[in-house]
Amino acid sequence: MKISAQEEYGLRCLVQLANLGDGETLTLPQIAELEGISAANAGKLMWLLNKAGFVHSTRGTKGGYFLARPADEIYLNEIIKVLDEDVLSSHCDSYTGVKEKCVHTGDCGIRPVIVGLHEIVENALSRITLAQMVGNESKVDAMFHQIQGIHKTIEPQRVAG
């Protein structure tokens, strides 16, 4: 279970925009420089994010990108959903085995685990805004673990099979 390059760098680009002051913008070369990727790659990511409505852009001299909404109103789960191309809903459709369709559609003990994992990830991401990701690592780390801490207040215990 891993985050894709598209998810990670898409998110990073948005965080850069969240750092901007009012009226400021970033160009593709600037974003590329900040994130250590090529301008072409940044362009592709911003194109996706623009289509999805997270950013606006202006062309020409002094042009650039900026967030379409305030950073504290953008939750990470929305962003990831776009960058991840809605994997979950089509899980059993994207099956590539030898059979016509996924052999596990009938009754399948693994699907609830896969769906469940996506649920807890979604749940965590839905509690974090772009604005919360602005700042240094230790601050964000503390914020994230405070959220996680909600999950840990009850002593973990094994559940009978």
Add this chain to the structure above:
Amino acid sequence: MKISAQEEYGLRCLVQLANLGDGETLTLPQIAELEGISAANAGKLMWLLNKAGFVHSTRGTKGGYFLARPADEIYLNEIIKVLDEDVLSSHCDSYTGVKEKCVHTGDCGIRPVIVGLHEIVENALSRITLAQMVGNESKVDAMFHQIQGIHKTIEPQRVAG
């Protein structure tokens, strides 16, 4: 954030073995048939799982695969770690940008989120055994959500940035 084919089908193959009675084994063609994948593909997965010590095998007529340990002693996080090739520890090394190294090693607000997501997934998987995945979908679903339920007893609340 998604589960890879290798993770999913590796896990599925192990669940098939967990279904067996004492002394029973499954051959590659049998596993392949049960999961709707090719025998070659099943062979590759079982090879990985064998190397990692989750299964044993015997060759020749009447040969096949069986679990190396009781299913209720194998936790999913161990399995996924092997099938996922230890993504987390090398996250910033696998960076493919234009710079020599990840530009975010110094101080990076996104890393704690990525690391944190892996933590909560790991945490969930470490509470589920292979044995718990044997059975029908609704049973496993109930089991998973009982585990998740541990996380939900305290009212979710937004945390200040």
Add this chain to the structure above:
DNA sequence: ATCAATCATTACTTTTTAGTCAAGATTGAA
């Protein structure tokens, strides 16, 4: 000893994802 059934291993092909390139369109400034 022979043979068929089975796993083991490596190399190869296909598909998907990631990243680049190039031509086009828009904007603002001189």
Add this chain to the structure above:
DNA sequence: TTCAATCTTGACTAAAAAGTAATGATTGAT
């Protein structure tokens, strides 16, 4: 108007993941 800076878009290339094929090794039955 002209031009340079900028975004936009689709096609292309490269890399990684997934899946297949082929050859070899081991085992058990006859």
